[in-house]
Amino acid sequence: MTDANNEAAHKPEIRNVDGKLLSNVSLEALQGTEQRKIMDIVDKLRRTGLSTVLELPQIVVCGDQSSGKSSVLEAITEIPFPRKENLCTRFATEIVLRRDHASTISTKITPDKSRLQSEQKSLREFSRKIEDFSELPGLIEEATELMGLNATDIGAPRAFSRDVLSIEITGPSRPQLTLVDLPGLIHAESKSQSTRDVELIHSLVEEYISNPRTIILAVVSAKNDYANQAITNKAKKADPDYNRTMGIITKPDFLRAGSENELNWIDLAQNKESFEKRNAAEADFFSKGSYNELDRNIVGIASLRTRLSRTLSDHLKTELPGLKKELEKKLEETFAEQKQYLITLGLATHDIFKSAVQGHYEGTFFGGITRDQSIDTGDNIKRLRAVVQHLNLQFAERMRLTGGKYVITNQNGCIIDNEELDDEDENDSSGLSHIEAPMDVVSHVPKKITKEEAVNWVVDILRRTRGRELPGNFNPMLISELFWEQSSPWETMAMEHINNVADACQEFVCKVLQKVTSNDIEARLQDVRVESALKEALKEARAELKKVIADKQRHPITYNHYYTMTIQKMRRAKRDNALKKLTDQSRRSVREHNTGAYVSMVDVTTLQGKIDNQVELDMDKFSAEEALDAMLAYYKSERKYFTDVITKQVIERHLVDTLPENVLSPIIIAQMTDDEISYIAAEPADVTQKRTFLEARKKMLEDGQDTFRRATGGLRVKK
Template identity: 50%
Template sequence: MASDSSNSVRTPSPEPPLDPEGVTTDSLEALQSDGQRRILDIVDQLRRQGLNSLVELPQLVVVGDQSSGKSSVLEAITEIPFPRKENLCTRFATEIILRRNAIPSISTRITPDKGRTLDEQTKLRAFKRVITDFTELPRIIDQATNAMGLEEVGTSDKAFARDVLTVEISGPSRPQLTLVDLPGLIHAANKMQSEDDVKLIGDLVIEYMKNPRTIILAVISAKNDYANQIIIKHCKTIDPTGRRTLGIITKPDYLTEGSAYQQSWLDLAQNKDIHFDLGWHMVKNRSEDEGNKSFAQRNKSERQFFSTGKYDDLPNECKGIETLRSRLSNLLHNHLKTELPHLKTELSDKLSQTAKELQQLGVSRNTIAEQRMFLTDISQKINEILKAAIKGQYENDFFGPVNMKASVNSLENIRRFRAVVQHLNLEFSDQLLRAGHKYSIPAHKGKNSTTTGDNDKNAEAKEGHLALSQPIKMTRNEAIDWVHHVLERSRGLELPGNFNPLIISQLFWEQSSPWNEATLHHVDLVSSSCKTFVDIVLDEAAPKDIKDRLLDSCVDTALQASLKGAKEELAKIIQDKGRHPMTYNQVFTTKIQEQRKSKYAQIFSNLAKAASVSWTKEGTEVLETYIDPKKLDKDMEGGIEQNMDKFSAEDALDSQLAYYADALKFFINCVTTQVIERHLVDTLANNVFSPRTVAGMTDDQIRLLAAEAGEVTSLRNRLEVKKGILEKGLKIFREAMGGFS
């Protein structure tokens, strides 16, 4: 498994019971302070709960180019002998977990790559081995390699894998530590390693390095120019300041003493060239003829090497495996203290999200009773939201904040449904008042008031409403001519100077002709808003699979029935509008009297001006004006309208204008109350999906709606497992995080 090549096979003697040296060296204790043990214990417990599959846990990852000495560094840090033989390289990620336990043991397992099929994942998860001697480790690694389907390097395209082999080692003197050894980066494809191998290993290493909670131990070999080693490029890209990267230099014994090349490596070790915030460290691996030496002998040989030549001048804090352990100890402690609070927050957020997803799935529903209760709960929630929305009571969290930048009836604000309906009704009323009349006619000569006030120039449609044609402007005389033409073609048995009452119907029907199209569009607009709003309510109250079923079987049918009822009601109102005009509203007679009063007042004012005589009293400069009675009488006789048709046309026009104003207000009230409110809005709470609806369903209907699909059951089980893991993780934090500062 080691990434170093060797000409011999090293088989360490068994530890009694596990440690091949007899006991773990004292220097290994540098990895463990009391404070760090408590912190690492938290991470260890989180990892045992399976949280590493849900969140990124803090870890040490050993990375480097192929044959850079990675596995030898890992072996020296942990003092665990890994098998080494010729041409053996790391072909998959290997996670080494050291645990402090009274009973020594070595166990292995495989965590399959998520990209594998379910059958392959199940098979690999079943791989679990327990051994009692490190001499059995090569056999276990070979078995894991075969289980992953890997073949010899260079013989097939299955030489490397994204699966993870976990080697868990426990013992009373073991530190609590987790490190990951990754396959070495390949510079270029060759006959032994394909382009696919190069890409797979590169992707795998980068994926681990990108984890913001990973401390990167970047191993480079002094046998090769460091500027050419790929790992340096990846470190600069992924962690440009070296905030979480510690560079480790191996094989310094290959450097020529006193050379400029050696000095460049010594400068690098002192962080003078490529700068990492965490700095650099130099270690000496076992040479080929030191393969069978103990760890204590290895450490002694290294100390002797660094006490000679220029290495003696190298600061102690950046050379030697024992000092490296001390650096790692402090580094781990500080790193974990920083990351664990963030990790706890992430766990809380993920638990909240998982709980929400489970809540959206609802309770388990396998029996009819469970299914009926499930649907009843959904219907009650839907009913509560709909009732509150219709009444305009927005205390429920569902309604959320108001988006001031969006329009009232926009998708962002449609949750506040009563406000949307009121807004649409007011816009509809305003539209008919501004542009509901075909002709814009002054009420009487000399005045500018029209049938709808002074707003004809603003008759353009508001957003979402139908664009009505601009009313055709008429002068008073043009309007009288229009009525005169209609009157001539509608004459009955009425005496001269009177008009056929039926002419008011024809005038009104033509004047109000834009109402029908505008009203139908308004009904469709409100109905569309109802559908959009109900869809959002279902998103809130029902799981997606249930929502789709409710829409197909109940909700869409109810909404269509409401729209049909609304249009039938509107048809009756429009039919009533087509009847002969009839009103008992005193406003109508008042309006006619006001128009006649205004008309005669204008006539009298004109006559008075014409009959006015001015004179200056003799001996004074005072100008006096009076009305000449004879002239006034004569002018009044001449002012009598001789054309009976024109007289009756003007009278009919005034009656039509008065009736139109009265009918328009009545029509708007009928549409908004009898059509919009009665059929489209009020029916939402009772007809869409109410508890009464559920109570009236048969068992087959209940089953069809609420039966849980297999994928939903699987999703629920996964979420339940995930929720349990996250809850255990937070429990660990609650019990242990307060134990260190």
């Protein structure tokens, strides 16, 4: 074929210089029914962005500088490219042809990944649409300037760039096809082209043609010796069996130097003929001389289109199954990376959880102590074991001082129900002074009653529970009724404590996730796993509390000697107090014979009389006092037990000890469904490029898979 060019077509449709619409029969060779369907598949895959992940089929036009590459590209597509020297060949130009009802021309730049982020951002922002092909030279010039190839402010301008200019052209008669015009290979450095430029172009061409799914249009010029043209060796190295390489000889007319044909082809190369005339001239050229003896299937642009179409179609049919398998493999690899990312995340959180639960505060996460804040607020919440211990101690103190419905006071307002038990703050009149409550309001404040009121309370219950027992005795159910009423605040107090610890655990988990991952991943983890795990733990803790309360509501049972010991202490203390009171009442002053001084003496007869008069004739009152002592002893024993059960069996078992294993451990990650892993890991992450890359690639692969499902339904491809 010959080197030819055209600037007469100004619209997306092909028109001659008179504005007459040319038939696109020549392009139909690229648009057979089966070929079109195959190319549609590849085009859809390319539009999903998969070309950055998978090696998609494409046609690459390559050769030495001035070998006629751009003319070949122009002849195939019938799109007039500007002929200004070095304008189109200083960077890769991707021509994307798409069939659409509307005729449009749009461009963009895909920056080289080695550029600075700021430069990449500037190049990506380049996006232009033009109405006429006559605007193409100016647009390419603008892209060249933006790539820094015409810069003069910092020494000599760059000669070549690894950036890619994409020109997308749509129209109702356009084929679904993508071709890439690469810069021409340079053999040696020159004044305008450095050794670095030579190496850049060679590596760029090798990178493109090494793709096993690329069809290589190796353009060689008849002006130069075949052996001296670098593309032949590179094509052979990339495709030894020439399964995907098509050699194109340009400028055969130069073999007859000085002839009339040479002048005609120079005129044509200088843009003096339309595509229609160019094709006719080419046919005439190959009908004469030695060229007339060549097989018509190997000369001219028409045969090139036909062979290119057939080669591309066969190549795509062969490659599609492998492409589909590679896509699925990439999808699996992406999913595996996502899962591995989450497992690594799970390991990091598990280690912190375990250290915090065990109280080993080593590592940067725990930081220092903030002394101007409470133990269970701010960054101090990171030291979870200390926080839980603090809250448990608060709970135990509240239970000790304010756990009962009533507190019994003497005439001076001091608590007396503990005086006979042991050394528990008998002079604390409020029952609240030792509590450092984490809540704004203490939920329960006991009601103060006198000893007489307490006995009357017991008498009232006694009369309502009386059975067949003799006067002076009481129904065993009396202790149950008294204990149940006295301990009625326990459930509410325990529930508040459980909620406080659960809130602390949730705040702790949030701080851990904020440390090990980004906000978006944290939100997804909370949504998929963490929130539900913490809610489930709280639910189980509350269910455990219900069981403990149900046990408490049964008839009192204890085998702890502490109960009987406490009753004995109470009765001994009551007896000693009564005897002391009667002894004091039986004292009288007696004058000593020797000294004449008055001394205090106990009148034994008086004391004996008072003791005899202590017999309580009111049987209900007598029984009530006995029952009250028994209930208070049992209450104290059960309060200690209840406090331990809540802290161990509820708090530790369900809220704290389970954190490392049940919230976000590697085992939990491994048990997640594919959808859950994809949902969490595919969400864009602002803090790492890796997360952004995984999300984008996952989306592209899924779109590509959908394209295969829809497009290959009725298409038979080679296996």
